[in-house]
Amino acid sequence: MNQLRKWTPYFNIWTLLSVIIVLLVIAPNISIFISFFVESSENWAHVKEHILPELLKNTTLLIIFTSIGTILIGTSLAWLISAYQFPGKNFFKWALILPLAIPPYIAAYTYNGILNYTGVIQTTLRNRFDITVDQVYFDIMTLPGATFIFIFFLFPYVYTVTRAYLANQSAALVENARLFGRSNLAIFFQIILPISRAAIVGGTSLVILEVLNDYGVVQYFGVPTFSTAIFQTWFGMGDLAAAIKLAATLMIIIFMILFLESFLRRRKNFSYTTTKIRPLKPLRLTKWRAWTAFSYCMIVFSLGFLIPFIQLVDWMLLTYDKIADPVFLSLIKNSLFVAVIGSLMIVVFSIVVANFARIHRSIISNAFARVTILGYSIPGAVIAVGILTVFLEIDALLGEIYNFIGIDSVLFLSTSLFMLISAYVIRFLAVSYNSIEAGFEKIGTKYNEASRMLGMNITKSFWKVDFPMMKVPILSGFILAFVDILKELPLTLILRPFNFDTLSTKAFQYATDEQIHEAALASILIIVITAIAILIFHLVLESDERRS
Amino acid sequence: MFVEIKDLAFHYPNQKDFTLAKFFLTMEKGEIVSVLGASGSGKSTLLRIICGLEVPYSGVIKINNEVMSDESRFVLPEKRGIGMVFQDYALFPHMNVYDNIIFGLKKLPRKERKERADEVLELINMVDFKKRYPYELSGGQQQRIALARALAPQPSLLLLDEPFSNLDADLQIKIREELREIIKKAGITSIFVTHDREDANAIADRILRMEHGFAYPCTVKI
Ligand SMILES: Nc1ncnc2c1ncn2[C@@H]1O[C@H](COP(=O)(O)OP(=O)(O)OP(=O)(O)O)[C@@H](O)[C@H]1O
Ligand SMILES: [Mg+2]
Numbered sequence: 001m002n003q004l005r006k007w008t009p010y011f012n013i014w015t016l017l018s019v020i021i022v023l024l025v026i027a028p029n030i031s032i033f034i035s036f037f038v039e040s041s042e043n044w045a046h047v048k049e050h051i052l053p054e055l056l057k058n059t060t061l062l063i064i065f066t067s068i069g070t071i072l073i074g075t076s077l078a079w080l081i082s083a084y085q086f087p088g089k090n091f092f093k094w095a096l097i098l099p100l101a102i103p104p105y106i107a108a109y110t111y112n113g114i115l116n117y118t119g120v121i122q123t124t125l126r127n128r129f130d131i132t133v134d135q136v137y138f139d140i141m142t143l144p145g146a147t148f149i150f151i152f153f154l155f156p157y158v159y160t161v162t163r164a165y166l167a168n169q170s171a172a173l174v175e176n177a178r179l180f181g182r183s184n185l186a187i188f189f190q191i192i193l194p195i196s197r198a199a200i201v202g203g204t205s206l207v208i209l210e211v212l213n214d215y216g217v218v219q220y221f222g223v224p225t226f227s228t229a230i231f232q233t234w235f236g237m238g239d240l241a242a243a244i245k246l247a248a249t250l251m252i253i254i255f256m257i258l259f260l261e262s263f264l265r266r267r268k269n270f271s272y273t274t275t276k277i278r279p280l281k282p283l284r285l286t287k288w289r290a291w292t293a294f295s296y297c298m299i300v301f302s303l304g305f306l307i308p309f310i311q312l313v314d315w316m317l318l319t320y321d322k323i324a325d326p327v328f329l330s331l332i333k334n335s336l337f338v339a340v341i342g343s344l345m346i347v348v349f350s351i352v353v354a355n356f357a358r359i360h361r362s363i364i365s366n367a368f369a370r371v372t373i374l375g376y377s378i379p380g381a382v383i384a385v386g387i388l389t390v391f392l393e394i395d396a397l398l399g400e401i402y403n404f405i406g407i408d409s410v411l412f413l414s415t416s417l418f419m420l421i422s423a424y425v426i427r428f429l430a431v432s433y434n435s436i437e438a439g440f441e442k443i444g445t446k447y448n449e450a451s452r453m454l455g456m457n458i459t460k461s462f463w464k465v466d467f468p469m470m471k472v473p474i475l476s477g478f479i480l481a482f483v484d485i486l487k488e489l490p491l492t493l494i495l496r497p498f499n500f501d502t503l504s505t506k507a508f509q510y511a512t513d514e515q516i517h518e519a520a521l522a523s524i525l526i527i528v529i530t531a532i533a534i535l536i537f538h539l540v541l542e543s544d545e546r547r548s
Numbered sequence: 549m550f551v552e553i554k555d556l557a558f559h560y561p562n563q564k565d566f567t568l569a570k571f572f573l574t575m576e577k578g579e580i581v582s583v584l585g586a587s588g589s590g591k592s593t594l595l596r597i598i599c600g601l602e603v604p605y606s607g608v609i610k611i612n613n614e615v616m617s618d619e620s621r622f623v624l625p626e627k628r629g630i631g632m633v634f635q636d637y638a639l640f641p642h643m644n645v646y647d648n649i650i651f652g653l654k655k656l657p658r659k660e661r662k663e664r665a666d667e668v669l670e671l672i673n674m675v676d677f678k679k680r681y682p683y684e685l686s687g688g689q690q691q692r693i694a695l696a697r698a699l700a701p702q703p704s705l706l707l708l709d710e711p712f713s714n715l716d717a718d719l720q721i722k723i724r725e726e727l728r729e730i731i732k733k734a735g736i737t738s739i740f741v742t743h744d745r746e747d748a749n750a751i752a753d754r755i756l757r758m759e760h761g762f763a764y765p766c767t768v769k770i
Pocket of ligand 1: 562
């Protein structure tokens with residue numbers, strides 16, 4: 001009876017845009033589900049019986065050990081950096097994000113290049129010290145090796161989210177605990193881990209999804225997982241239906257993980273009741289404690305960035321003359337272009353849906369929020385199929401329209417960059433959404449509500465009140481999306497227009513052709529561009545902290 | 549009647565029980581009514597419904613003979629012309645006192661805006677604090693700025709949600725005298741919510757008791 005009254009608050013631009021965004025995200029997934037039910041496949045029985053058990057085993061092991069590793073490393077570093085002062089701290093604060101600049105597949109072939117028989121370690125041992133070590137001891141192309149790569153190149157997901165949270169949110173609690181004389185370890189386990197649970201769970205679930213989506217590392221190391229199996233059934237056996245069934249199985253696992261995530265993050269809608277958002281004051285560490293902290297950060301930084309980076313620079317110097325030419329410039333241009341456009345769209349979409357969701361706390365808005373981050377859980381390959389299906393439908397429709405008004409085909413979307421960028425948006429919306437949602441959560445709704453009580457509508461309130469407090473999470477959302485697009489591989493390989501190459505597709509081509517040295521220049525460029533983006537992010541963050 | 553609330557009921561979407569039921573209230577212009585109730589009895593919720601931040605399940609809210617909410621109508625919070633002093637003040641941390649106060653005056657020309665800001669700052673006796681940021685103010689000062697910010701746009705109805713809950717006892721006594729004076733001087737119809745009967749006694753013309761979402765009128769002050 002009171003329907004109209006109930007819906008009035010929904011009549012605004014945020015609702016309209018949210019609906020459109022959600023439809024865009026959900027369309028390819030629906031197309032996958034439809035074909036999942038329509039077609040059946042002969043290969044599926046074989047795959048299910050002979051391949052699936054191993055896939056499940058490998059995937060489970062990878063997820064479990066990568067999660068444990070990234071949580072331990074990510075949170076301990078976040079805590080060290082936000083609560084203590086020690087030599088190099090300001091450097092590590094941002095340097096520890098840099099492993100994100102190295103895509104795991106590049107790290108994988110770089111480490112293999114370092115460790116294999118002709119690599120720097122073995123040759124040095126042989127030529128300098130006359131020691132011959134069985135290559136078995138240096139074999140990284142195993143499941144534990146893949147886990148190592150994932151941990152050291154994905155932990156920043158946990159580190160960044162947790163650090164951002166701790167720096168602003170924990171001051172009162174931590175200072176209290178310090179007054180009560182709690183030991184540092186006790187504070188870490190009894191206070192830091194529990195209060196930053198939402199942040200940690202958010203970061204870790206991104207890591208897990210990243211692992212599930214990985215194609216490059218496991219393919220290169222020869223560890224069969226769902227992604228490789230999907231590629232193999234699709235391109236190897238030419239059986240898209242079986243690939244989709246595999247993807248659907250994978251989705252079930254993913255939904256279980258997402259369910260677990262939301263369970264672990266439940267009742268998260270509290271924010272600080274005091275008006276001040278106060279930064280945590282770091283304690284100065286002395287003597288051996290300071291050096292332990294330094295060494296720990298240094299080891300992680302070396303493994304996750306310095307060592308592979310130096311090796312790549314070395315290889316690049318060997319091959320630079322041969323590779324660098326105008327064609328290479330166009331690669332850079334292409335990469336930057338899709339990454340900037342894609343992440344701008346992603347940030348705007350994230351803000352729209354996240355703001356809609358927090359203003360209307362309801363079943364609908366929760367569902368919208370869930371759908372928005374759906375894309376991230378879906379393997380690149382599967383999104384590619386879904387998107388392609390949808391765009392082919394749209395083009396068929398366009399074709400009819402062109403026919404009807406009697407012009408020759410003018411524009412087909414399925415061969416355009418538009419399709420690739422849409423795929424990026426769907427795939428990486430979650431990365432920035434999580435950051436922006438956490439930012440909204442931190443400031444809560446009270447400022448927005450206060451603003452509305454002073455006569456500003458939702459949109460004006462957003463610009464005048466929420467946005468100024470949201471700059472850091474928005475920027476961090478942009479950067480995370482940018483970085484992800486820049487190094488993205490499977491989607492780009494499948495959906496790029498003809499003759500459109502990016503740095504990542506080129507690097508991948510070289511690496512799989514066993515031209516590791518030739519892959520170095522493109523890899524370095526990806527890493528450097530990403531690192532610069534991270535540096536900008538860091539500087540803005542700094543000035544923002546100083547101002548408040 | 550300036551304020552007419554009839555048969556208001558409400559429950560949060562994630563809760564089965566009604567937080568508020570069969571709530572009636574009428575107020576004269578310029579009257580100050582206290583709603584007195586224990587923590588969790590639904591006082592904040594009541595204010596949120598009146599100002600439009602929550603959508604009621606049923607009931608009618610009329611202010612100055614205009615329907616704010618009934619079966620088919622719902623006026624958005626920013627269109628209601630209601631002022632609110634939040635339980636935790638919610639001063640915008642990135643704006644100084646002056647900018648906080650003129651926030652609700654964006655429709656006025658610049659000069660009038662400034663005059664009005666000075667006027668309310670005068671009223672709360674804090675003219676010298678214009679350039680301060682909220683975190684540079686004491687709890688009592690923040691509370692007064694929050695009040696000034698709500699008063700600045702000259703709302704038809706002022707809602708105050710436990711404005712003393714963050715203050716210590718001495719300050720509380722001093723400020724509640726002041727508060728009544730300020731409100732009476734401004735002549736604004738107000739609903740004032742508290743769990744403290746002394747507060748209610750000191751400030752209100754009339755007291756309403758609230759228990760588990762039901763309200764009972766008190767004819768005499770307690
Ligand atoms: N956002 C919410 N979602 C669900 N339940 C809520 C929400 N906010 C409040 N409640 C519940 O509604 C009831 C009334 O809450 P309300 O905040 O109105 O109480 P109150 O009288 O203002 O208490 P206090 O004096 O502590 O401020 C409580 O039982 C509370 O648990
Ligand atoms: Mg309350």
